[in-house]
Amino acid sequence: AVSFKGLSKTYKMDRVEVPALKGVSGSIAKAATTFITGPSGSGKSTLLNLLGLLDRPTDGEMEILGEDVTKLTDKQAADFRAQHIGFVFQSFNLIPVLSLRENVEFPLLNRKMSWASRKTRALEYLEAVGLGDFVDRRPGEISGGQRQRVAIARALVSEPTLLIADEPTANLDTKTSREIVALMDRIKVELNTSVVICTHDTDLITPGSAIINIVDGQTAGEY
Amino acid sequence: AVSFKGLSKTYKMDRVEVPALKGVSGSIAKAATTFITGPSGSGKSTLLNLLGLLDRPTDGEMEILGEDVTKLTDKQAADFRAQHIGFVFQSFNLIPVLSLRENVEFPLLNRKMSWASRKTRALEYLEAVGLGDFVDRRPGEISGGQRQRVAIARALVSEPTLLIADEPTANLDTKTSREIVALMDRIKVELNTSVVICTHDTDLITPGSAIINIVDGQTAGEY
Ligand SMILES: Nc1ncnc2c1ncn2[C@@H]1O[C@H](COP(=O)(O)OP(=O)(O)OP(=O)(O)O)[C@@H](O)[C@H]1O
Ligand SMILES: Nc1ncnc2c1ncn2[C@@H]1O[C@H](COP(=O)(O)OP(=O)(O)OP(=O)(O)O)[C@@H](O)[C@H]1O
Ligand SMILES: [Mg+2]
Numbered sequence: 531a532v533s534f535k536g537l538s539k540t541y542k543m544d545r546v547e548v549p550a551l552k553g554v555s556g557s558i559a560k561a562a563t564t565f566i567t568g569p570s571g572s573g574k575s576t577l578l579n580l581l582g583l584l585d586r587p588t589d590g591e592m593e594i595l596g597e598d599v600t601k602l603t604d605k606q607a608a609d610f611r612a613q614h615i616g617f618v619f620q621s622f623n624l625i626p627v628l629s630l631r632e633n634v635e636f637p638l639l640n641r642k643m644s645w646a647s648r649k650t651r652a653l654e655y656l657e658a659v660g661l662g663d664f665v666d667r668r669p670g671e672i673s674g675g676q677r678q679r680v681a682i683a684r685a686l687v688s689e690p691t692l693l694i695a696d697e698p699t700a701n702l703d704t705k706t707s708r709e710i711v712a713l714m715d716r717i718k719v720e721l722n723t724s725v726v727i728c729t730h731d732t733d734l735i736t737p738g739s740a741i742i743n744i745v746d747g748q749t750a751g752e753y
Numbered sequence: 754a755v756s757f758k759g760l761s762k763t764y765k766m767d768r769v770e771v772p773a774l775k776g777v778s779g780s781i782a783k784a785a786t787t788f789i790t791g792p793s794g795s796g797k798s799t800l801l802n803l804l805g806l807l808d809r810p811t812d813g814e815m816e817i818l819g820e821d822v823t824k825l826t827d828k829q830a831a832d833f834r835a836q837h838i839g840f841v842f843q844s845f846n847l848i849p850v851l852s853l854r855e856n857v858e859f860p861l862l863n864r865k866m867s868w869a870s871r872k873t874r875a876l877e878y879l880e881a882v883g884l885g886d887f888v889d890r891r892p893g894e895i896s897g898g899q900r901q902r903v904a905i906a907r908a909l910v911s912e913p914t915l916l917i918a919d920e921p922t923a924n925l926d927t928k929t930s931r932e933i934v935a936l937m938d939r940i941k942v943e944l945n946t947s948v949v950i951c952t953h954d955t956d957l958i959t960p961g962s963a964i965i966n967i968v969d970g971q972t973a974g975e976y
């Protein structure tokens with residue numbers, strides 16, 4: 531579903547340049563789950579932001595779902611992302627003034643759907659992550675792990691072709707973490723979604739899965 | 754160091770009341786590490802906020818370092834907290850416009866210390882969490898796990914008598930997580946600090962430690 535070659539990202543700051551990603555190559559298989567692992571600060575979120583078209587590489591090529599994305603304009607990239615990609619952010623990025631239901635409906639606003647069907651689908655996904663009783667609360671009125679699950683529901687609600695999850699279970703207990711990974715697995719099987727999960731919890735990695743290990747901005751063999 | 758009896762917290766919202774904590778009793782031993790565990794949404798952060806004097810209970814009694822804290826005014830509670838307590842927030846709460854060093858110096862601003870010694874100590878603790886090279890960056894210019902470590906350094910810098918850490922390793926890889934817990938252990942031994950760590954990662958729990966398990970707002974036996 532995704533292939534990338536020589537992908538680099540250097541953050542340019544006032545006085546110094548930070549080479550966060552130094553020429554990584556790899557691929558994400560269609561309708562399969564790929565795990566991204568590596569130490570804190572190694573470049574995982576940077577890679578995920580490039581795969582999710584949230585940022586542009588400094589160098590390198592990337593093809594997503596057959597499209598050469600390095601050639602897209604900002605507007606085309608934004609449209610492509612809205613169409614095909616669901617992203618769970620490491621810091622959730624929920625909108626504080628909207629209810630959980632409104633937060634999860636958000637990605638559906640630019641789709642040809644009735645108001646009623648958007649609401650139904652948002653409730654369905656909040657239910658799927660165990661938050662059916664909290665739909666009218668705001669992000670500030672729930673727990674850390676509950677906020678994490680709202681971010682997950684929001685990424686799934688548009689039933690994306692490519693799901694990118696940056697440490698989606700960091701704030702969850704073991705039982706809930708397994709339920710979340712099982713949910714993403716079901717989505718993969720039922721909707722042919724390609725799933726990318728970045729995690730520090732090696733117990734979550736299903737045996738036989740593809741693993742991309744990032745150390746100091748480069749791909750490295752597995753531990 | 755801390756003992757509490759019948760501690761309750763009900764969040765009052767427009768139309769509904771949420772009994773997040775329903776009469777919990779227990780204690781935190783001096784110069785020892787106590788772990789707080791339990792499922793997502795069970796009431797752990799709520800309990801930690803009460804122990805850290807960040808919030809008031811709806812009912813119950815609590816004594817911290819010999820002081821009956823339920824009798825304190827808001828101003829007295831804030832002073833007590835600044836004097837004795839260090840808190841690592843589940844969502845970090847860093848100040849985006851300040852550098853990492855300024856963020857970590859912040860708790861020292863109301864202390865009788867020279868500008869130079871505050872700076873030295875902030876750098877010392879940033880070094881201790883592996884961020885010595887990043888001191889002039891801002892929170893938005895580092896990784897998620899690096900932000901988590903800044904929050905930890907900031908909680909330790911005032912060398913508190915009571916350290917409360919709400920899921921301090923959620924965004925850290927295994928190796929870095931162990932270094933952080935070892936650092937908190939050293940602080941406990943060298944400074945007689947009483948340490949409370951809330952975590953979903955049961956591998957971090959040192960054998961023989963005290964564990965308070967919270968399920969659905971009440972203390973429950975260990976798994
Ligand atoms: N400000 C609030 N208003 C209303 N309800 C709240 C508020 N904050 C938390 N809650 C609710 O209180 C319960 C306990 O929340 P708490 O944050 O203590 O859970 P937790 O054990 O820390 O969970 P997690 O492991 O997900 O961080 C949850 O059901 C949550 O939805
Ligand atoms: N906006 C930025 N400006 C400058 N440097 C940055 C910026 N964002 C990240 N970095 C740096 O780039 C490197 C990689 O960051 P990244 O967020 O990709 O790490 P990560 O692997 O996701 O880490 P973690 O596991 O802690 O989340 C880090 O050293 C970080 O400090
Ligand atoms: Mg990251």
Ligand SMILES: [Mg+2]
Binds near residue numbers: 675799919
């Ligand atoms: Mg919590």
